[in-house]
Amino acid sequence: MTEPTNKTILLLDMERSGSRRDTEVAVIRRMSYAVLREALSAASVEPSDYRCEDRGDGMFVLIDPSVPKPALIRALLTTAVDRLVSNNRLASPGAQVRMRMVLHSGEVALDEYGAIGGDVVHAFRLLDSPRLKEALRSTSEPSVLCVSDAVHHGVVRHAHPGVRPEHFHPFTVESKEGTTLTGWYHDDAVSWAGENAERAGEQGASAPSSGPSTPPEPEPPASTAAARAGTGNFFLGTAHFGGDAVAGDKHVYGRADR
Secondary structure (H helix, E strand, O other): OOOOEEEEEEEEEEOOHHHOOHHHHHHHHHHHHHHHHHHHHHOOOOHHHEEEEEOOOEEEEEEOOOOOHHHHHHHHHOHHHHHHHHHHHHOOHHHOOOEEEEEEEEEEEEEOOEEEOHHHHHHHHHHOOHHHHHHHHOOOOOEEEEEEHHHHHHOHHHOOOOOOHHHEEEEEEEOOOOOEEEEEEEOOOOOOHHHHHHHHHHHHHHOOOOOOOOOOOOOOOHHHHHHHOOOOOOOOOOOOOOOOOOOOOOOOOOHHHO
């Protein structure tokens, strides 16, 4: 076994593959590999930058960490979806493809049988989670992308071009090992309310305290005010202005008038 190195982990799994005929599965596999190749090409991933293992009804891909993850996310959300939509329009109902996708990052070792590592197990736990399967069933899109908490924290939340954090929604998975894993699935039909709440909390925490309120300065007696009145541009004391400071026509618009 080699020593572990950091890899980007990409998993793809086809929905309802077990209920298809063998002839349909053969078509689905060709379509799925075409989707994968086009998505990786759109992210400028060279053939030497990744290795792929076939999983029967899906693919397990290890990608060199030098490939920018924002580019991968954009390609999975655009190129992969567009190719799936185009293929499904021409395919028979039994050969149409809908898939779950997981993007994770972690330490992976290789031996003569394949990949080893807790981070690989982590990615598969997210892929097989009931919440992610439900997210795919409930969307009209042909795929749903999930990123791990590590990818969300390191990439998604920073809102790189083409990556909108408010469209990623958190969910948790209780793993067989007794730990709780967090994933974030993409759904651009709704915005995650927690995004605005987090931003408001950050702004509130960083805002300086206004301190105790200062009582308003009392108005001077009428005699004092009269004594201060004069002509010219120079004056002593405190100037007090009342009335409306806006000359000419004035238009006030409410929210409903805009």
